[in-house]
Amino acid sequence: MTNSAENKRYDIIIVGAGAGGVFMTYELMKLKAKAKVLVIEKGGPLENRKCPISAGKTDKCVKCNPCSIMNGYGGAGSLSDGKYNITTQFGGELHKYIGEEKAMELMEYVDSVLCEHGGADAKLYSTGNSELKTIALRNNLHLLEAKVRHLGTDRNVKILGNMYAETGNAIEHKFYTGVADVKHLGDHDFEVVTEDGESYRCSDLVLATGRSGSKWIGDICSGMGIHMSSNRVDIGVRVELPAEIFKHITDEVYESKIVYKTEQYNDQVRTFCMNPYGEVVTENTNGIITVNGHSYADPALRTENTNFALLVTNTFTEPFKDSNEYGESIARLSNMLGGGVLMQRFGDLVKGRRSSERRMEKCFTRPTLKATPGDLSLVIPKRQLDSIIEMVYALDKIAPGTANEDTLLYGVEVKFYNSKIDVDENLETAVKGLYALGDGSGVTHSLSQASASGVYVARRLAEKYGK
Known part of the structure; x- marks a missing residue:
């Protein structure tokens, strides 16, 4: 040698x-x-x-x-x-x-x-x-x-x-x-x-x-x-709202991992990666743009908003094997329609209308990520979107204001569970x-x-x- x-x-x-x-x-x-x-x-x-x-x-x-x-x-x-x-x-x-x-x-x-x-x-x-755990249970939510x-x-x-x-x-x-x-x-x-x-x-x-x-x-x-x-992928959105809405939760436990089982489909939805006073960011995974969140220890770097993900767990059975490709295909739709990440007001979503630049100008929640206003219902499958909407209303019971019209949803957020x-x-x-x-x-x-x-x-x- x-x-x-x-x-x-x-x-x-x-x-x-x-x-x-x-x-x-x-x-x-x-x-x-x-x-x-x-x-x-x-x-x-x-x-x-x-x-x-x-x-x-x-x-x-x-x-x-x-x-x-x-x-x-x-x-x-x-x-x-x-x-x-x-x-x-x-x-x-x-x-x-x-x-x-x-x-x-x-x-x-x-x-x-x-x-x-x-x-x-x-x-x-x-x-x-945490007292939050008791409050969550009373509203059919489970704090891990x-x-x-x-x-x-x-x-x-x-x-x-x-x-x-x-x-x-x-x-x-x-x-x-x-x-x-x-x-x-x-x-x-x-x-x-x-x-x-x-x-x-x-x-x-x-x-x-x-x-x-x-x-x-x-x-x-x-x-x-x-x-x-490989049979699981989590698909959802990044939620952004005024930090005051979740302050009583984030001040106490910071990262509240809350799980909910929907009444309509019996699907599991969970909060993920909560960022008090943080900012929404993009990620490039294998050339596909998805959304995530950051926050900082330095008070000077903090924003007025809190963001977190709402993810719907998708577990597939045989013969389907490529769950990651399923998640990527949904993210590609967002990239196709919005040139990257799409953003929609919650009020527009439940009313069945797209968020436009004009509607965003009247939005009280100021977005921390420059994203394309649009319609998430054209990207996320109905079952997952229905589950996300139901979860927003469930969270509104323990954090009133979560279901406000001006709560922002960014899509899509995908968590790929590697094989x-x-x-x-x-x-x-x-x-x-x-x-x-x-x-x-x-x-x-x-x-x-x-x-x-x-x-x-x-x-x-x-x-x-x-x-």
């Missing part, structure tokens, strides 16, 4: 520097694992992750490749609201693989690391003994229990920067590097081929691509004959030496659980290679 080839041989290669990859590299560094490690990331380093919309260069998504919101060090969670939900009631199924006690222990550990790196001043909320550490987008970026300052020198990172192919040469022997034609070998390969790598990871696992299941990859209790696939963790594996759906899965695999591999 030549020196050049030798330099491209690693013990561990991690594809993706999202939450799972970040915490895996941090833990390997902390344990001083005797392993040569390479991280390959499609996006850029943290300091280069600047969306043109946030920078004031454009009003609408221009489909940057790669998208700075979705890709880069820290993954999609870097520029998010920085909410870490310590719970197994939602956010993934890590506990089904490693046990309830271990999953909670690792999420608490993740929280301690965040606090050590700049998050100690961030408030830790709890919904466990969790401890929530809210860092805010601004503080979250600083914390991740502090973590990279520790790990960057110890572990090699290659940014702006997409992976074209992965070749399985034998047990604990893989070749990773990048889009620019470079080739790297490793004994243990960790797939930690996050949500933005959903299609890619599916193709890789399918090519290796690894079984996957759940068959992994064992070590998060290892049937291909020896190939691990799948984080949201890209379909095992986790949250920052806390994705980060915990990274710590878990890091500790397993540190034992293998020695500390």
Whole structure:
């Protein structure tokens, strides 16, 4: 083997520097694992992750490749609201693989690391003994229990920067590097081929691509004959309203994960990613523009509005298998009609009329995202839209004003549940030496659980290679 080839041989290669990859590299560094490690990331380093919309260069998504919101060090969670939900009631199924006690222990550990790196001043909320839970139950709503550490987008970026300052020198990172192919040469022997034609070998390969790598990871696992299941996608809207309407809830628990079962269809609708005094933002997932929300710790960066998602869970049966494609097709309709994200007043929606520029000029709720006024009923299927409307009226009972005419709905918001990859209790696939963790594996759906899965695999591999 030549020196050049030798330099491209690693013990561990991690594809993706999202939450799972970040915490895996941090833990390997902390344990001083005797392993040569390479991280390959499609996006850029943290300091280069600047969306043109946030920078004031454009009003609408221009489909940057790669998208700075979705890709880069820290993954999609870097520029998010920085909410870490310590719970197994939602956010993934890590506990089904490693046990309830271990999953909670690792999420608490993740929280301690965040606090050590700049998050100690961030408030830790709890919904466990909340009076809101009782009020919700009286109105046929169910508040899920969790401890929530809210860092805010601004503080979250600083914390991740502090973590990279520790790990960057110890572990090699290659940014702006997409992976074209992965070749399985034998047990604990893989070749990773990048889009620019470079080739790297490793004994243990960790797939930690996050949500933005959903299609890619599916193709890789399918090519290796690894079984996957994909039958769920959540479709909905991002709601924006004056912060005062939800203030009594967000001041107490911050992230209120409320679940409702509709009377009309018996479908499950839930709130997701609540951002008090936040802003609505766009995401570029595989070239499709969807909507999300952020909020900040710094009071100077806060807005007058609160936003959150309302998502309808769609679970499909055989023979249908591509639930993500179903969600993408709905998002494409929004992109087709609105050139990106569509926006509609709730009052216009229930009256069966589109929101126009003229109607928006009279709207008391000032939108934080420049979106195209339109008609969501032309995009979202009737069943899902009926369920969303019913949920808005249900929330109005515990937060009067939610069903106001000027409440804004942005569409669409889609949560793609990546194909759940068959992994064992070590998060290892049937291909020896190939691990799948984080949201890209379909095992986790949250920052806390994705980060915990990274710590878990890091500790397993540190034992293998020695500390």
